[in-house]
Amino acid sequence: MGTGEFDVIEHLRARFPLVGDDSAVVQVPDGHLVLAADAVVEGVDFVPGCPVADIGYRAVLVNASDVAAMGGRPLHVLLTIVAPPGTDLLGLIDGAADGARVHGCEIAGGDLSGTTGPLVVSVAITGVVEGGAPVLRSGARPGDGVFVTGRLGAAAAAEYRLQAAWHPKARVAEGIAARRAGATAMIDVSDGFLADLGHVLDASGVGVRLDRVPAAPGATQEQALGGGDDYELIFTLPPAAVAPPGAMRVGTITGDPAERPVGVGGWQHHFT
Amino acid sequence: MGTGEFDVIEHLRARFPLVGDDSAVVQVPDGHLVLAADAVVEGVDFVPGCPVADIGYRAVLVNASDVAAMGGRPLHVLLTIVAPPGTDLLGLIDGAADGARVHGCEIAGGDLSGTTGPLVVSVAITGVVEGGAPVLRSGARPGDGVFVTGRLGAAAAAEYRLQAAWHPKARVAEGIAARRAGATAMIDVSDGFLADLGHVLDASGVGVRLDRVPAAPGATQEQALGGGDDYELIFTLPPAAVAPPGAMRVGTITGDPAERPVGVGGWQHHFT
Numbered sequence: 001m002g003t004g005e006f007d008v009i010e011h012l013r014a015r016f017p018l019v020g021d022d023s024a025v026v027q028v029p030d031g032h033l034v035l036a037a038d039a040v041v042e043g044v045d046f047v048p049g050c051p052v053a054d055i056g057y058r059a060v061l062v063n064a065s066d067v068a069a070m071g072g073r074p075l076h077v078l079l080t081i082v083a084p085p086g087t088d089l090l091g092l093i094d095g096a097a098d099g100a101r102v103h104g105c106e107i108a109g110g111d112l113s114g115t116t117g118p119l120v121v122s123v124a125i126t127g128v129v130e131g132g133a134p135v136l137r138s139g140a141r142p143g144d145g146v147f148v149t150g151r152l153g154a155a156a157a158a159e160y161r162l163q164a165a166w167h168p169k170a171r172v173a174e175g176i177a178a179r180r181a182g183a184t185a186m187i188d189v190s191d192g193f194l195a196d197l198g199h200v201l202d203a204s205g206v207g208v209r210l211d212r213v214p215a216a217p218g219a220t221q222e223q224a225l226g227g228g229d230d231y232e233l234i235f236t237l238p239p240a241a242v243a244p245p246g247a248m249r250v251g252t253i254t255g256d257p258a259e260r261p262v263g264v265g266g267w268q269h270h271f272t
Numbered sequence: 273m274g275t276g277e278f279d280v281i282e283h284l285r286a287r288f289p290l291v292g293d294d295s296a297v298v299q300v301p302d303g304h305l306v307l308a309a310d311a312v313v314e315g316v317d318f319v320p321g322c323p324v325a326d327i328g329y330r331a332v333l334v335n336a337s338d339v340a341a342m343g344g345r346p347l348h349v350l351l352t353i354v355a356p357p358g359t360d361l362l363g364l365i366d367g368a369a370d371g372a373r374v375h376g377c378e379i380a381g382g383d384l385s386g387t388t389g390p391l392v393v394s395v396a397i398t399g400v401v402e403g404g405a406p407v408l409r410s411g412a413r414p415g416d417g418v419f420v421t422g423r424l425g426a427a428a429a430a431e432y433r434l435q436a437a438w439h440p441k442a443r444v445a446e447g448i449a450a451r452r453a454g455a456t457a458m459i460d461v462s463d464g465f466l467a468d469l470g471h472v473l474d475a476s477g478v479g480v481r482l483d484r485v486p487a488a489p490g491a492t493q494e495q496a497l498g499g500g501d502d503y504e505l506i507f508t509l510p511p512a513a514v515a516p517p518g519a520m521r522v523g524t525i526t527g528d529p530a531e532r533p534v535g536v537g538g539w540q541h542h543f544t
Binding site: 020021022023024026027028032033034035036037038039041043044045065066067069070072076078079080082108109110111113114115116117118120122124125126127129134136137138186187188203 | 292293294295296297298299300304305306307308309310311313315316317337338339341342344348350351352354380381382383385386387388389390392394396397398399401406408409410458459460475
């Protein structure tokens with residue numbers, strides 16, 4: 001590795017108070033504890049040569065977004081780096097620490113390992129849902145409105161996915177607001193709006209009638225619908241609920257599971 | 273991958289009730305929550321061709337052992353698999369599920385990703401320490417006895433580390449017993465007895481006078497001292513404490529940090 005492993009461990013212990021024993025001992029506020037894990041892999045999620053700080057940030061972002069999609073708040077990050085020789089580990093950790101800071105959580109521990117293969121940054125995250133139940137994918141009901149927390153397609157338009165520096169912030173506050181407004185189902189837009197909405201429809205056994213979705217500046221409607229890496233949230237609200245500020249309505253849930261626009265469905269490789 | 277990713281996700285959802293949303297919603301008993309993460313990497317922790325079920329088991333084992341070393345009990349496993357094409361994902365997951373069952377914990381979620389490189393299995397774990405404080409590495413005091421929970425060196429003697437099937441069980445019950453007996457410091461033997469004891473001495477600012485350590489059948493004293501992958505526990509107890517059944521005394525903590533046998537020290541790449 002580019003820096004002595006011992007130096008890196010010392011760096012981590014000095015920066016992150018929870019790091020340094022066999023396990024980290026952590027505090028969790030009252031509420032529902034949620035857990036998720038997601039890895040970013042060189043050649044799959046980013047191209048070789050992508051700045052390591054961006055990779056570290058992104059590994060935390062994608063996990064924070066999974067917590068946000070439950071209506072939760074991120075608490076602790078476990079950061080596992082499997083790195084080929086010459087990797088700038090301190091730069092990568094700085095990026096992850098920046099991601100943790102932006103999302104209000106702490107790096108609690110992790111693992112460092114060498115490899116002869118591509119760089120893998122694997123993150124696990126804890127979060128808490130306070131003052132109510134987590135919002136699942138499975139609660140959408142016919143008549144519910146479908147909302148998004150922001151315009152879509154910016155990442156696709158910028159070809160962010162594999163290359164460009166792009167530091168979106170997971171929609172933690174927006175997810176909490178949606179939950180408090182009475183959201184019946186929620187998911188984050190990582191694979192793409194249509195694919196991720198499809199997961200909600202599948203889990204809820206419902207269909208949807210879509211309006212036009214709000215595209216980010218410079219993004220086509222196609223990029224908004226299928227681009228992915230948006231890290232906005234999709235949620236559903238009963239007809240009587242008042243949508244939180246900033247949320248944009250994009251459609252209505254129907255009782256017919258077969259009713260969905262072409263392209264809604266897909267698959268998803270994250271199993272949290 | 274060897275099996276359609278969608279099939280694997282369905283398999284996971286069917287087998288593990290917590291899997292299937294953006295995050296897993298979990299329950300934690302009263303006590304201190306502990307978190308750890310550890311990856312196993314092809315070519316580093318195991319040789320290519322090692323049975324995938326053994327790799328899955330091992331990825332859970334090493335994490336359960338980190339929880340055991342705090343005097344805790346494992347609760348939830350997040351399993352992230354970064355696999356080259358052709359990997360038997362279901363076999364690997366079966367091995368991890370076996371590891372979770374043996375250690376009394378649940379697979380709560382994770383991630384699947386492809387790679388052009390070697391197989392990486394990254395696990396994060398939660399655990400709980402009930403009815404008392406977690407045992408850290410830093411509490412050893414002069415006069416404390418040094419104990420191990422079992423004979424050492426079996427893995428080294430069997431050349432387990434990179435090849436052989438070997439399903440040790442993390443010493444969860446023994447760690448809890450050591451904590452209840454009043455253990456002042458504890459660590460698991462993953463890097464090797466001398467290296468791991470060195471971490472306790474460093475963290476506690478003390479030295480040690482060692483007796484002979486108990487070697488496993490077929491293991492040399494050198495393998496017992498330095499072999500690693502034992503997953504026994506080392507702990508320290510005040511002079512007045514009664515050691516739990518099965519624990520073997522191997523030395524005494526001293527007040528001089530410089531007093532340590534040749535080979536005690538080393539480094540460790542796990543930062544939880």
